[in-house]
Amino acid sequence: MNLSQQDWKSQLEADTNAVILDVRTEDEWNEGMIPNAILNDIYKGQGFLYRLEELDKSKNYYVYCKAGGRSAQACAVMNQMGFENTYNLEGGFMNWKGDVAFPEE
Known part of the structure; x- marks a missing residue:
């Protein structure tokens, strides 16, 4: 769903x-x-899918990329899974x- x-x-x-x-x-x-995001690069292909498999499907996922295109694709893949x-x-x-954080070095 696009928000x-x-x-x-x-x-x-909330x-x-x-x-x-x-x-x-x-x-x-x-x-x-x-802040508090986890990284899973959609360009990693099979690696991206493997990491998705490890996630808890009962959670609510708020997905983003730079402009909204890759994250829309990711949502579609996740829904299929x-x-x-x-x-x-x-x-x-x-x-x-909103707030912006930087990864820990």
Whole structure:
């Protein structure tokens, strides 16, 4: 499901069963990420799928990339794999107005 920036952020803040999933590359991730996100680069192909298999399908996944395209693809793949609740951030990280964190060195 696609959510606007505001809806994604407000729904995320109220969700006690949320996981934030960043599907960008590690280089993009290192330039800043949404706090508490986990990285799973969709360009890794089979590696991306393996990491998805390890995730708890009962959680609600808030997925983002740079502009919203890769994360929409990721949500579609996750839905096919049995994830029921995936939320794509429309406009992606480049339009994000919320807090930004940087990965630990």
